[in-house]
Amino acid sequence: MSRLQVVSGKGGTGKTTVAAALALALATEGRRTLLVEVEGRQGIAQLFETEALPYEERRIAVAPGGGEVFALAIDPELALLDYLQMFYKLGGAGRALKKLGAIDFATTIAPGLRDVLLTGKACEAVRRKDKRGRFAYDYVIMDAPPTGRLTRFLNVNDEVAGLARIGPIHNQAQAVMRVLKSPETAVHLVTLLEEMPVQETADGIAELRAARLPTGRIIVNMVRPTLLDETSLALVREGVPRAAVARSLSAAGLGGARRGGGADRLVTPLLGQADEYAARHALERDQRTVLAELGLPLHELPLLAEGMDMAGLFQLATRLRRQGIS
Structure with a gap:
């Protein structure tokens, strides 16, 4: 398993739920995972039935075997302050810029900058090590934007590196892309057994491959039970x-x-x-055929009729482990 797991999918397919279940599945046997949210929706907090996540890494669950799941909701403004402190040592000057509204202004007029900060923060967590030289997290799972804007989101640092030929911005952008375009990263797409989500999944995989971004697995979510043989x-x-x-x-x-x-x-x-x-059965059969032709490992998660709660997340995590994701 790659250390950075990026989870995307068409809106409504349950990508946040799958990302959360994946974080639990990978945290078994004493491992530590970080579940990262980049869209500011606080979907992770709702799933884990906890208060809104601040801009800090906070433990939100304990997995079977003593593993731990941490979560982080990345705030672009605060991430930019981190960036200014890391590369330019601005400290108090950076905080003054925030009070003046300059940080919000910068991230609003330059959407690409926002994506650079979000991907950069996630990749920093992937590379981070403790004092003993061990990785701080075994896996980082990113609940990424929907499929329609995923490739641009992940590839934005390539564009920035091309615009800024030298200096810390260029170096940072290149460092991020070295992670995103390496075997350290895998991009998974979540879909339903319906025509539109499956077609968007196929288009998304084609875009990822064209951009030389590493594709991972296809996860079919909310699969209905079999009623007739x-x-x-x-x-x-x-x-x-x-x-x-x-x-x-x-x-x-x-x-x-x-x-x-x-x-x-x-x-x-x-x-x-x-x-x-x-x-419905005929439609699902046809969509499974389309997905199988995309040439990626295929997994299925059931529709939980009673709704989604912590018990449901652990149930989905168990299904993923039984299908070889662990």
Whole structure:
């Protein structure tokens, strides 16, 4: 597993949930993971049922085996202050700039600068070591922007390095890209078994490959349970006789045997649901075929009917470990 795990996907596919489950899965057996949020939505805090995350690394969960999950919500303004202190030793002068509104002004008029700061902070966490020379975190998991702007987000440092030919900005941008375009990084895309998310996943992978950014895995989220086997599906496609269904319902004691009522009234909605399920099953089968042709490892996570909470996150983490992500 690469040390920087970037998780993206079309909006609504549950990429933040998958990133959180991945952080738990990788933190097993005493490992330490850092879950990084870059969009300012505080989605991580909501998932882990904790208060809003400040701009500091805070432990939010303990994984099986004693591992720890830390979280960080990166604030671009504060990240810029860190940057100014690290490279220019501005200290109090940097804080004065913030009071004057200069930091907010800079990150607003230069969106590329904002992305540089966000990716730079995550890569700094990947490279950071303690006094013994060990990495501070075994894995850093980034809950990244949606697929539509992912490649530009990750590739922004390449553009900055080209604009700033020398100096600390150039060196910092190059250092970040050395991490993002190396085997240390893997970019995973989350999708659903639906046409639009699958097509966006395919487009996203093509863009990542064109930009020479390392692709990782495809994670299909919210997969519905299997209700009918192939034999039953074949019967639905061929057309199930209404009379036979009514007799079976009556024999099971559903609706009684009175003709024109009871069991007969259940036949139409029941067959309608069966037809809908068969159509959905065919769609999902086709989308799995499209995803398989993209040539990346494919994983599936179930739809949790009871909703998402801490127990659900641990359940999804267990599924990921059973599928070889650990």
